[in-house]
Amino acid sequence: MRARIPMGRFGALDDLVGAAVFLASDASAYMTGQILYLDGGYLASI
Secondary structure (H helix, E strand, O other): OHHHOOOOOOOOHHHHHHHHHHHHOHHHOOOOOOOOOOOOOOHHHO
16 A cells, blocks of 8 residues: 555654644634545545
């Protein structure tokens, strides 16, 4: 499976922190109904 991930590695906790901080901040206050894929590009490669 790792070979199919364009970034070449599985995600780590540090990869999620930026998205979590963004979603918890006022910067995302106007967002609704979005899906953030934090998968290293896996879904784009299939």
